[in-house]
Amino acid sequence: MYILLLPLLAAPLAARPFDSLPPARTRVAYEPAGRAVTITVGPFRLPAMGHDHDMMMMMDEWAEDRSDLVTWPADTWLQGFQLRVVDGAGRELSRRLLHHWAVIDVDRRELVYPVAHRVMGGGAESGDVRLPPTVGVPLPAGHRLQAFFMWHNDSDQDLEAVYLRLTITWLPGNLQPRPAPVLPFWADVDFHPGEGGANRYDVPPGGSTRVAEFTVPVSGHLLVLSGHLHDYGASIRVEDAQTGEILARVTARRDADGTVRGVSRELLGLWGPGPHLEANRRYLIVVVYDNPTRTPLTGVMGVIGGLFQPDDVRAWPAVDPTNPDYQRDLAGFLRASTVAMANRTRMLP
Ligand SMILES: [Cu+2]
Secondary structure, eight states, X not given: OHHHHHHHHHHHHHHOGGGGOOOOEEEEEEETTTTEEEEEEEEEEEOOOTTOHHHHHHHHSXXXXXXXXXXXXXXXXXXXXXXXXXXXXXXXXXXXXXXXXXXXXXXXXXXXXXXXXXXXXXXXXXXXXXXXTTEEEEEOTTOEEEEEEEEOOOSSSOEEEEEEEEEEEEEETTOSSOOEEOXXXXXXXXXXXXXXXXXXXXXXXXXXXXXXXXXXSSOEEEEEEEEEEOTTEEEEEEEEXXXXXXXXXXXXXXXXXXXXXXXXXXXXXXXXXXXEEOTTOOEEEEEEEOOOSSSOEEXXXXXXXXXXXXXXXXXXXXXXXXXXXXXXXXXXXXXXXXXXXXOTTTOOO
16 A cells, blocks of 8 residues: 555656645744844745746735744843844855845834834845843733745746744843834835735836835834845835924945945934934925936835834833734735735645
8 A cells, every 4th residue: 555655646646746745834943042043944945936026916916925923932122133034954054035024023013003013024135133231121021923935936947945034132131231122114105904915006217205104102212223124225214294304214235227225224313312202293204216218117115113212111011912903914924825825836735
């Protein structure tokens, strides 16, 4: 019986090696001595997409992969993270294989929106983060984290068995002197909770300036600001809506052909307290794109992200899981990742 079955099973597997990939798994390594937690998700199969960005968008339709929920193991201050893309042998691959990624904390709300807190994340162009030990992101035991990410293999080669490996470093929650609490935040110039991809817009020839208003529910200082822009992006600034005062600005680092290589990281709290945002006051996010081409740029994004130091962290509103935006946002993540995981051209379900 086994003798008969084995060749039958082995033949198609040998002919289609990608199909032999096991489904992506989440592994968590908690290393208290090293004050680190490493989350590994994979394997994923990444077919070559070439340089056709629109093609990726059509095929995957905002498909994001996800990790399982990870329950945080201890009362901590997060200090930083190191993100690596590795192959099955642990060899490092290009970070640019990840178009964007985020880890959400479903048990805390965002600063600007009543949705799950994006506790860390970035785009292909952003780097690792390491905070000075005088500040930390409070993360208590029991908070549930989940990673979501979009792969983008723009090389000419299919990649087999690719893993995302995220190492998070922390300090013990009872550390003295106590670090100042800081929380990552983000704001989107075109925010649509739960509608992945709806935050994209087009830029006509000549360029555009797009504006959105936002408020924060708790006062505090902007310590660090960076952002996410697509090619030909120029800058993003934060303004006081009433006075027009520019509180902060980040700029794109670009190649001569308009390719965005990075967005500046402004250390606003390095030499002073950083700009102060008041609870419930109106602010603007202003996104500037150039477009020297003769056709519209399609599907661009304008997102700021950074670190916020609340005047009183206890005033941070509790997460409200019954809030419709919270639910829409989370449902969007889960829907997008269900699409990704059902894509049989990439991996087995
Ligand atoms: Cu983007």
